[in-house]
Amino acid sequence: MKNFTGSLAFTVFALIAAGFVGYSESGLLSGALSMAFLALVLGVMETSLSLDNAVVNATVLKDMDEVWRRRFLTWGMLIAVFGMRIIFPILIVSFSAFVWPWEAARIAVTDHELYEQIVTGAHVGISGFGGAFLMLVGLSFFFDDEREHHWLGFIEGPLSAFAKIPYSPYIATVAIVAGLSFLVHGHEQQTFLIAGLAGVVVYFLVQWFGDLVGGEEDATGAVVRSGAGAFLYLEVLDASFSFDGVIGAFAITNNIILIALGLGIGAFFVRSMTIALVKGGHLAEFRFLEPGAFYAIIALGMIMLLSIRIETPEVVTGLLGAAILALSLWASVRHRKRFPHEYEExxxxxxxxxxxxxxxxxxxxxxxxxxxxxxxxxxxxxxxxxxx
Structure with a gap:
């Protein structure tokens, strides 16, 4: 429980701050309570959408050295809350409306409807970039013929065979993006393709940078990123996850301050769950939790890519990821009971x-x-x- 102390403290702060914003805008206690409730709803939504993010973060964080792990939990927290929930949407407005960032900030604070219109108008590009990056994260995990344990062998066995093809995750992702681009036409098709390819390029550069500055080989010969490379990878991964939350938040409110506070609650709880998984050693205890998280990531990536044509409610997205993780957890517990000798120290x-x-x-x-x-x-x- 102590791992969640900071998250609970920030939640109290965020709800009080949201209440203050509501009271300053309406002058009524009911307005304050309404804003605090909406911030809480946003926090729950972001947490449910990011359960798989916490598991994947833990798989990387457990191999990071203590210095970079501490930086991820401090600097990374500031980047996650303020960078992705406040600065990133403002930069979208600045880029999309061709205005200076300070003018974009003014629009975000004073003209909520125009702010929402501009950010949601950039949805095709955001979905292309974030969806492609997440697809690569998931496919790179399954296109691996050296994984020792499979959860769904009838799926993961054939997928691991693709690892023999050089750059197979990149080829598959580019093919998916190219195929889905036919769902839109004209300028949107071009935007989607460019954004999707940009997501692929960024993933490649992050992996290259990780191999260059933070890669060390473990006993199996696999590269383990423990420093700056792992930090950069986690930050870009967090950014890709936050795209969906930022866009989905507009279904609840278009107030940038309220969005930042509500999604910030979720970001804090994701960090707390990550720490709990690392310190508790649950990734080794629950063998199929990790592949379950990557299945959920692929599902989220596909939902983001398909959102250019098919709108999926945020509650469905969140419940789908949670259901996949719950199934993987159940399968892990069941396997541990059936084969206890495999877990004996x-x-x-x-x-x-x-x-x-x-x-x-x-x-x-x-x-x-x-x-x-x-x-x-x-x-x-x-x-x-x-x-x-």
Whole structure:
């Protein structure tokens, strides 16, 4: 519960601030209570939309060094709340209306209807960029032939075979964006294609930067991003998730301050859930929670891409992601009960000495003893890909 102390404190602050905004605009107590209630609704909506974001954040954060982890939870919080919920929409207005940023800020604060019109008018470009980026995040996870455990083997097995094709996630995403572009025509089609390709390019650059400055190989040879590269990746990922929330918030209000406060509540709770997952070690305990999160990301990415033609209510989007995560959690608990030996700490596993040396097939029953096995021993004690 202590992981959520900061989130609860910010929630109280945000509700009081929203109430103050409501009272200053209406001069009535009912106006203050209405604004506070809307901020709470926005917070719940953003949290439900970002459950999968918390899981994915945790998968990256658990491998980050302590310095960059702390920066993500402090600097990253400021970027998430103020950068994406306030500055980003203002920049959209500035770019779309061809006005200076300070004029865009004036429009956002004083002319709520025009502000909403401009931001929602940029929906096609936002959906193309955010949807393409999220699709790449999800497909890159499943297009991997080195994953040890599968949740839905009949889906993930064939997808992992595509990993043998160079740049297969990029090819698949570009093909999806190109195919969906035929749902719109004229200027919107061009905007969608450019934005989608920009999302693909940004993902590639983020991965390249991560390999360049923050990549280290683990015992399996996979690249683990632990520094600036992981920080940048998480910030762009957060940005892609926030696109949907910012646009969806206009179904509730067009007040930029209220949107920032409400979505900020959700951003804080996502960080708290991320910390709880990392500190509690639940990603290892619930084996299929991680693939469940990436299934939810693909679903959200597809919803964003299809939103250029098909409008999906925010409540459906949020419930879909939550349902997928709930199913993966249930499958994880069920698998742990059926195969408890695979989760025993005393089984055969890899041991990492204080010097950083990895002992393959070491017996981990004791905390102070390490008994190397023969070189022919299995790298892990697990039998291979598992399905629920």
């Amino acid at each position: 005393g089984g055969e596993a890899e041991a990492i000495l204080p010097t950083g040396q990895v002992i393959v097939g070491a017996h981990t029953a004791g905390a102070d003893t390490v008994e190397p096995t023969s070189p022919a021993a299995s790298p892990t004690g697990n039998p291979g890909p598992q399905t629920a």
